[in-house]
Amino acid sequence: xxxxxxxxxxxxxxxxxxxxxxxxxxxxxxxxxxxxxxxxxxxxxxxxxxxxxxxxxxxxxxxxxxxxxxxxxxxxxxxxxxxxxxxxxxxxxxxxxxxxxxxxxxxxxxxxxxxxxxxxxxxxxxxxxxxxxxxxxxxxxxxxxxxxxxxxx
Numbered sequence: 139x140x141x142x143x144x145x146x147x148x149x150x151x152x153x154x155x156x157x158x159x160x161x162x163x164x165x166x167x168x169x170x171x172x173x174x175x176x177x178x179x180x181x182x183x184x185x186x187x188x189x190x191x192x193x194x195x196x197x198x199x200x201x202x203x204x205x206x207x208x209x210x211x212x213x214x215x216x217x218x219x220x221x222x223x224x225x226x227x228x229x230x231x232x233x234x235x236x237x238x239x240x241x242x243x244x245x246x247x248x249x250x251x252x253x254x255x256x257x258x259x260x261x262x263x264x265x266x267x268x269x270x271x272x273x274x275x276x277x278x279x280x281x282x283x284x285x286x287x288x289x290x291x
Contacts, residue, residue, distance in 0.1 A: 152158075
């Protein structure tokens, strides 16, 4: 462009020389702007491709991180369930232990009641035997009296 901007024109030799010089200057400026714009577009396209490749790798990392977080969350949830199951198991064990203690106390009281009923049954049986013997004695006396009354008549 500098080459064409400071020219002196000799209009006596060629009357269209000034117009040709302006035309050369216009073409030089046009080519300069086109090449500058092409260079700018090259830099922009290069930056866009760099950003796109970075975005692609970041998306892949994001998906990998999400999968890892999901599996870690599932593992933590499972561990928490296991811990709560163990805690529930401990609570259940304590509940069952208390129930066992209650049943043992009931068993002791039932054994005491059983022994009391056994002793009552034994004493009732003894009393029955005593009364049976007494009844037999009374029967024998009655029979003796009746046979004595029959002999006396």
